[in-house]
Amino acid sequence: MVRILGAFLAVLIALLILFLLGSTFLISSDLIRSDLYEKYRNEKSFLYRIESGATVHIRDEGNRAGPPMVLLHGAYASVHAWEPWVEELGDEFRLISFDLPGHGLTGAIPDADYSRENMSRTLDQIMQLMKLDRAVIVGHSMGGSVALQYALDHPEKIRGLVLIGSSGMRRTTDENIPSSFGIADVSWLQPITRYVTPRFMIEAALRDSVADPDNFVTKDMVERYWELIRMTGSREALLQRQNLRLAAEPLEARLGEITIPTLLIWGANDKLVPLSHGVRMNGAIFNSRLLAYPNIGHLPMQEAPAKTAAEARAFATELAAD
Numbered sequence: 001m002v003r004i005l006g007a008f009l010a011v012l013i014a015l016l017i018l019f020l021l022g023s024t025f026l027i028s029s030d031l032i033r034s035d036l037y038e039k040y041r042n043e044k045s046f047l048y049r050i051e052s053g054a055t056v057h058i059r060d061e062g063n064r065a066g067p068p069m070v071l072l073h074g075a076y077a078s079v080h081a082w083e084p085w086v087e088e089l090g091d092e093f094r095l096i097s098f099d100l101p102g103h104g105l106t107g108a109i110p111d112a113d114y115s116r117e118n119m120s121r122t123l124d125q126i127m128q129l130m131k132l133d134r135a136v137i138v139g140h141s142m143g144g145s146v147a148l149q150y151a152l153d154h155p156e157k158i159r160g161l162v163l164i165g166s167s168g169m170r171r172t173t174d175e176n177i178p179s180s181f182g183i184a185d186v187s188w189l190q191p192i193t194r195y196v197t198p199r200f201m202i203e204a205a206l207r208d209s210v211a212d213p214d215n216f217v218t219k220d221m222v223e224r225y226w227e228l229i230r231m232t233g234s235r236e237a238l239l240q241r242q243n244l245r246l247a248a249e250p251l252e253a254r255l256g257e258i259t260i261p262t263l264l265i266w267g268a269n270d271k272l273v274p275l276s277h278g279v280r281m282n283g284a285i286f287n288s289r290l291l292a293y294p295n296i297g298h299l300p301m302q303e304a305p306a307k308t309a310a311e312a313r314a315f316a317t318e319l320a321a322d
Contacts, residue, residue: 028197030232037105040080040224047105050125052118057105058098058126062090067159067320068132069312070123071097074141074165074298076205076238078104078228081140084305089313096135098126100143102241108233114241116248120149127157136316138162140301141273148251151258160319161262162312165270165298168251169277178208178271197235202226210297211269255284262288263315265308267296 037047037057044059059079069089071082079097086095099106101122102114111118123146127135136159139147144166151158203222207213229235262285266278275292282290291311293300300308 028199028226028230030235031227031230033105033107033231036227036231040078040105040228045105048129050122050129052109052111052122052125054101054106054109054111054122056098056101056122056126058096058129059086060094060096060130061086062093062095064094066093067316068094068096068130068135069162069316070127070132070135070137071095072123072137072139072143072146073097073100073103074143075241076103076225076229077140078224080104080224081299081302085138085301085309085312088305088309092313093316096126096130096132100146102234102237104228105231107231108237112237112240114237115244116145116149116251117153119146120153123147123150124154124157133157134159136160136162136312136319138164138312139166140164141298142167142245144168145251148255148258151260152251152254155258155260158260160315161258161260162265162315163262163281164265164300164308165267165273165278166264166281167273168255169273169280170250170252175274175276178205197226197230199223199226202229208271210299210303211267211295212297212303216299216303252280252284255281256286259286261315261319263311264288264290265300265311266290266292267298267300267303268292268294269296270298272298 042059044061045057047055047057049055057079071085073079073081078099082095082097089095100119101109134157137147137150139145144163145168147161147163148166148168151161199222202225203217206217206222206225210216229238264278264282266275268275278290278292282288293304293307296303
């Protein structure tokens with residue numbers, strides 16, 4: 001009986017896969033970098049091949065004579081996540097953002113190493129390229145865990161940390177992420193998601209990321225995420241990164257080693273990295289302060305750009321005065 005049920009389930013799964021792969025409605029073709037670069041670059045964008053061999057999309061914006069901030073985006077995102085902050089802070093600060101390996105217009109990299117440690121090494125190569133001895137490092141979500149790793153690797157190069165809805169803490173068994181994100185953790189579905197990346201799934205994930213989706217998620221935003229994720233090689237890269245993330249040890253146990261001044265910014269309605277993680281992170285980092293915003297989700301720098309940027313400005317100005 002068990003064998004029969006197992007065979008029946010296998011047939012159902014096989015039929016589902018065939019249906020999905022055979023559906024022109026769901027299959028999403030790859031897009032080439034050159035076309036996407038022309039569409040999603042701005043006047044400050046450039047591509048640069050760093051020491052590792054990766055060709056990285058970088059933006060160097062704002063006041064070139066001002067104190068530098070390096071901005072690290074979250075998973076599935078790109079430098080575009082920081083455009084509201086560039087508008088708010090560009091008068092005073094030099095704002096350097098880049099698409100992390102596997103993301104945005106950087107996309108897949110030659111060594112296929114999408115670990116947190118290699119992203120820290122990539123950050124260090126960007127710091128050297130830009131001739132930055134020290135900078136305020138800002139990280140959102142996955143970018144926050146990269147910033148934390150960099151703080152452990154190169155504390156002497158960081159003036160201060162700003163962590164927004166940051167990864168790095170261990171997720172407890174009773175914490176569930178929205179199904180629009182959890183699907184990437186299902187190993188047997190991954191070969192399907194390499195080809196089947198419907199636009200409605202991207203829209204659902206974006207809506208789950210914010211507190212007020214009706215007034216935040218736009219068609220252009222969905223289009224940008226959907227297209228950049230489909231750049232040739234990027235979907236394989238994102239799946240590889242996801243598997244590395246699941247296998248990696250959280251940074252929580254090492255946060256006590258960090259003594260760099262740290263500002264934590266969190267949305268009280270964050271469904272992906274709940275505020276409880278921010279509370280625990282604030283307790284683990286010696287020299288940190290936590291700000292929580294009501295009616296804000298996982299993207300505070302985009303949902304409330306004026307408020308969050310003002311806090312970052314005050315924090316960085318205070319550091320410069322010390």
